[in-house]
Amino acid sequence: MFVQRFSATPRGARLARLLALHEWDSWGVPYTSRYAQDAAAVLAELAANAVLHGRVPGRDFEVALDLPQPGTLLIEVTDTRGEALPTSAPEPPDSDAESGRGLVLVSALAKDWGVRPRTPAAPGKTVWAHCGCPPGTGRMFFWR
Template identity: 55%
Template sequence: MTSNPTSSIATARPAQNPHPTHHFEMRFSSTPRGARLARRLCGERLHAWGIPYGTEAHDTVTLLAAELTANAVRHGRVPGRDFHVRLTTAPDATVRIEVTDTRGERHPEPATLHPGPDRTDGRGLLLVAALASRWGWHLRTCGSPGKSVWAEYGQA
């Protein structure tokens, strides 16, 4: 078991804005289909909130959603348990995506080395670190098993 790394991601759970401008949350099945649906619904919500399709902000946040939900399915899956997605925007135009799974013993670790060109995996958190303004993770605080991985994208 590893602890929450301190070198490249925020370690403390940042306080969420108590009054988000927009808020969307939903549970999805821990399957590739659930991850695809979560990504699509996040993209639709962003567009409805005034972050239109094809803009840098929309594409970036949608990619962050895709990576975090895919990781929840691949690394955080517990059979019979769903994952939870929360998407919010703040008055300062920061968009936050948070994905919660029920597997608390597997913690995300930032990649220290780039995977070789022959590998088809191992780039998800590299993308998250490169695209997000900041990101991190924390254990679920409600006493339930699992963890939440979050990323923020600032448009300002």
């Protein structure tokens, strides 16, 4: 499992996406594969939402990545704002709207996604998504 905190800024969201691509590549999901690109788009949307809608001044957001079962990448993005929950069945916005397509994209690219609250001792929420990856993908560990 890969877990990292990022500043709740556009730069932090961009860094989360880039580090995830690097991590998945080390797990055997190449940067340029459809799997990695779809998962990176999902992560980018969830991280952008954490920055735009889940930001609490002075608090970071956290990204956790895992391979819970063969053929599935798990992406979790946790922020510290629990009252702004995404809808599980997002409606596409009007064609002239300038925003509101992020979760529609997540719904289209992820196998499944959802949201769960954090514990009362740690306010906020975790938005998770399952994305596809090549069967037989596994983590590779390198000793330095």
